[in-house]
Amino acid sequence: MLKGRNLIDPMDFTLEEVEEILNLAENISKKREDYAHLCDGKILATLFYEPSTRTRLSFESAMLRLGGKVLGFSEPNSSSVSKGETLADTVRVVSCYSDIIAMRHPKEGAPIVAADYASVPIINAGDGGHQHPTQTLADLLTIRSIKGKLSNLTIGFCGDLKFGRTVHSLIKALSRYENNKFILISPKELQIPQYIKSEILEKNNIEFTQVENLEQVINKLDILYMTRIQKERFNNEEDYLRLKDSYILDKGKMDRASKDMIVLHPLPRVNEIDYEVDKDERACYFKQAQYGMYARMALISKLLGVI
Ligand code: CP
Numbered sequence: 001m002l003k004g005r006n007l008i009d010p011m012d013f014t015l016e017e018v019e020e021i022l023n024l025a026e027n028i029s030k031k032r033e034d035y036a037h038l039c040d041g042k043i044l045a046t047l048f049y050e051p052s053t054r055t056r057l058s059f060e061s062a063m064l065r066l067g068g069k070v071l072g073f074s075e076p077n078s079s080s081v082s083k084g085e086t087l088a089d090t091v092r093v094v095s096c097y098s099d100i101i102a103m104r105h106p107k108e109g110a111p112i113v114a115a116d117y118a119s120v121p122i123i124n125a126g127d128g129g130h131q132h133p134t135q136t137l138a139d140l141l142t143i144r145s146i147k148g149k150l151s152n153l154t155i156g157f158c159g160d161l162k163f164g165r166t167v168h169s170l171i172k173a174l175s176r177y178e179n180n181k182f183i184l185i186s187p188k189e190l191q192i193p194q195y196i197k198s199e200i201l202e203k204n205n206i207e208f209t210q211v212e213n214l215e216q217v218i219n220k221l222d223i224l225y226m227t228r229i230q231k232e233r234f235n236n237e238e239d240y241l242r243l244k245d246s247y248i249l250d251k252g253k254m255d256r257a258s259k260d261m262i263v264l265h266p267l268p269r270v271n272e273i274d275y276e277v278d279k280d281e282r283a284c285y286f287k288q289a290q291y292g293m294y295a296r297m298a299l300i301s302k303l304l305g306v307i
Contacts, residue, residue: 003305006115006122010133010173018140018173024307025141025291025298032065035297038306039068045098046072047090048125049081049105054267054289055125055134059102062296071097088117095119100303102134121303129163129233135266136169137299138292143223145291146262146284151177158185158214158247159227159272161192166266167227168196175200182208183217187246189239190229214247218257224249226265226272226285250274254282264288 002017013021028035044063048056052074060070072094073079081090087105091114094101102123103114108130115122126132144150155174157167161184171192174180182201184192191210201208211217218224226249234240249263254277265273265285277283301307 002302004121005303006111006124007133007299007303008111008115008122008124009131010136010169011176012133015176018137021137021295021298021302022141022144024301025137025294026145028297029145029291029294035066035301035307037067038301039063039066039304042066042068042100042304042306043098044068044070044072044300045094045101046070046074046125047079047094047101047103048072048074049076049103049110050126051075052104052125054292055102055104055132058289058293059123059125059134059296059300062293062300065293066297066301068099068300087113091118091122100300123299123303126165128165129168129230130165131169131172132165132266133169134296134299135166135292136173137295138288139166139170139225139264139266140173141291141295142264142284142288143262146287147222150174150180152179153177153222154181154183154220155223155225156183156185156214156217156221157192157225157227158249160190160229160243161186161227162190163230163233164227167225168193170225171196172200175204175206180206182206183220184208184210185212185214185217185247186210187212187243190243190246214249215253215256218253218261221257221261224257224261224263226263226269228265228268228270228272245271247272248274249277251276251280254280257282 102125104125108128111124
């Protein structure tokens, strides 16, 4: 039963519950008009303390396409946060004005605090460099729709694996499916956090390797998940400037990959995927952004208990 629940971490839902959401999202994507009034009379609040294009707008689009309404803020200075209001007070108040809240916050763990004080479901729309569970739903839906499965895959994660919250969440989620292998491609300074390695990968005996060179492994991959170097999480600009061009996926590298490999990216992209790759039919990152809206339509409907 998903009604009334929060989504803070990708592991908050069982595999069966995730399947339930993905199945509904798939049905919505095939016949959107059948779901156009599912959330009539309901209100989604989007509280974004950090910038966003896809997550906030796809949440808002999702609710509007379900017949519901939206309110919220896209940057905290336009709200009473700028006067010193706490997160706890904000969500207590916004709970009175809405039926469900999607929030993004720069502090890791902020959605857990929000969930303690809210009287409506809280959805984590990204907390610092920690987790991004609704991007994971988008990613799982994309992979399942295009590859037809979520198991027996070799997935390469490339770029900023230290601060990339979408990577942390997707590794957690894909670790629950059989026989997935991970190739973690990053500079040494931007390797995956130790807790993901020890508590998820090693603890569950999941095969993974850590490498620095994309060209040497690209031919082994079913999925290449590219990520941006997360400028906003660096303590000094010098380190960012040194690392920002670590990986650039271009036609030459794509030529070395299997014809069935797909390229995903949570977006926004800076320069880590050359624009010429967009023309390659294996580039699926814009489809992925669209699947994100269907995944969020399904999630909102399930947490509100309207289906
Ligand atoms: N993928 C993602 O979270 O994009 P935004 O930062 O634009 O929401």
